[in-house]
Amino acid sequence: MIEKDLARNLLITMKKIRIFEEEAVKLFAAHELPGWLHSYIGEEAVAAGVCLALNPGDYIASTHRGHGHCIAKGVSLRKMMAELYGKETGYCKGRGGSMHIADFSLGMLGANGIVGGGIPIATGAALGSQMKKDSKVTVCFFGDGASNQGAFHESLNLASAWKLPIVYVCENNLFAETTPQADHQAIRNISDRAAGYGMPGVTTDGMDVMSVYKDAQKAIERARSGKGPTLLEAKTYRYRGHWEGDPQPYRTKADIEEWKKKDPIANFERFLLNQKLITSDEIETISEEIANEMNDAIEFGRTSPYADPQACLSTLYIH
């Protein structure tokens, strides 16, 4: 039986991610946001299920599709939206943008523009925790595409050999950018690779937030107790393209509609209503509150000043 507070938090987190992403997509299409955008819509259960199983001080490392991880770790929507606008008030003062949001005060060690590039960094953070004996766990998010990078193999091997307190969470959304999984690897379950490093490999239903939460909890507990890393694969699906503007010739609309039947938010809401853990009115209130928070964040981003280019140069090094 799921406790009421947890259920509510999981739902709020997923809805917040969904609404943030829907707004970001609109602003991007309206040319209000510069740069590139990789939408997380459809994958919300993974970020929410994993991050809510962590302690507040724990670390996460994220990817180019990182907005969901940031929100689930509790970042400020205002600062995040301001960063998407490229403004001085953003998380990175407009120097990072969508692919480089970090909040070290929350243990969010940064999104990453290099596929698989954050895996060694996360591994090092776990090494730091092991050396400092601070009982923190690091979660490293990456996708199916990243599981073919050398950095993935090097890191998992090293982390397992040293029993580092880390959980590798592979969000298998079935496409490495635009290439279907069957064309880029001969395995179906990426968790199979764990055997090669001598660590547990677990596949979870990435469209079911409770499944993710429970499996993540076990892996996090294992890492915290000094038993070493786990490779947790979450089978999921992104509803939108690799990036906004992706014409998606590699799949059909019917494919996407089929996956939407497993929508992590709609299904979880239905489940909670059936279990009488939440009422329709409460869901409506939650949605309204998030919409207000979003409007505030967008207004903040829109009206914030741009960064001063001179100040930009001065922070390259610590003097």
Added chain:
Amino acid sequence: MPDRVITYSEAIREALREELKNDPRVFLMGEDIGIYGGAFAVTLGLYEEFGPERVIDTPISEAAIIGAAAGASLVGMRTVAEIQFSDFIAIGMDQLVNQAAKIRFMFGGKAAVPMVVRAPIGSGTGAAAQHSQSQEAWYAHVPGLKVVLPSNPADAKGLLKSAIRDDNPVIFLEHKLLYKTKGVVLEEEYLIPLGKADVKRTGADLTIIGYSNLIPKSLQAAEKLAQEGIDVEVLDLRTLRPLDTEAIAQSIQKTHRALVVYEAPQLGGFGAEVAAFIGEKCFDDLDSPVTRLGGLEMPPPYNPRLEKQLVPQVEDIVNGVRKLMKG
């Protein structure tokens, strides 16, 4: 008390030992650096002294070593990673260039990555094309990194200690042929600031500008040239990024001639940056065109005679200076 003379390797080891003792956040990681003591025996004895938790043998995984060094430093450690041969940094280049060097800037100036990557450079050991390169120009081209190349034991100790205490990622390149060279090194702790060049020999007629193993060669060349009545100044850059352009300009104002020497292939090497600076900023002080003397445009060959031809030798430097003095 007589001056203490130790080798370049011993000086590096002493810097590591002092910093390991001074700061519990400092630790070493790298391939075969534990009981074995490192491929060039630089860390010999440190495993016994500080234990396996602070002198860590890693898998042969350069991307993971450099990336994990950055990650550990990001959460408060001060990591000194050894890459067995600098050539292998190429395997971890993403972690160095796209990650470690950019973390602070990319995240709006909030993060610190106090890490050092130590690695041996250079030819002269018959190790051929993949174990003998000098790729300092690659790293010096990356804003966010600092690049340090000591040329003698005393500098090696003081610069490495500064590198470990620096809050930015530092690439510390040690020339293989310098490891056994000896010099006077103070037993007490001292720091040499990064970004400061050093005049290793004062002279009035011409400045040889270089770093690393080309400094002892340039000093030998200067002795020979002195016998011919040519008074050469030798300027050791020591740090390529940040570059001490003030020291370069000062020396050129005095001597009016510059020969820039380096072991890497001449085209696109760091000496080209130095020559460009002199051409742009010191043009009016020059009595003859600034000249580069770099390595040949090929990978390091195996055969010792060929290998010697690859990089500027003392005689090449002497000839280079003579030519410039005639001009």
